[in-house]
Amino acid sequence: MAESLLDIAEVAERSGLAPSALRFYENRGLIASAGRNGLRRTYRPEVLDRLALIACARGAGFTIAEIARFLLATPDDTKLRAHMAEKARALEEDIARLTRMRDGLRHASTCMHEPLVECPDFKHSFRRSAALTEPSPGR
Known part of the structure; x- marks a missing residue:
């Protein structure tokens, strides 16, 4: 051994x-x-x-x-399981945000708009990303 x-x-x-x-x-x-x-x-x-x-x-x-x-952890640790589910939701949000960022950067890497940061498609990627982090109306 x-x-x-x-x-x-x-x-x-x-x-x-x-x-x-x-x-x-x-x-x-x-x-x-x-x-x-x-x-x-x-x-x-x-x-x-x-x-x-x-x-x-x-x-x-x-x-x-x-x-x-x-x-x-054991399967009956309900508090930990709830924390794990919460963490999984947060990771899903991070993945979606990072995917949008990646897509925006890929677009910018081939875009011919001058300046690149003023490209409507590029800006749209960030508006979608920011909308997820801003509080909803009425909160």
């Missing part, structure tokens, strides 16, 4: 994280080492999947505390 363990340097290289980040995640309970090989921490290969999940969650705006709670 020992030959299937990865030392901290290999996990760092394969995950793209610094060893200090791995130690930090371990101290926060997000990952666990399988032991030590001399002075070096060792990890089971599955830690790479856990680190990919952590990286994805961090990229989506989750805090370390939120991730730690999520990793320990």
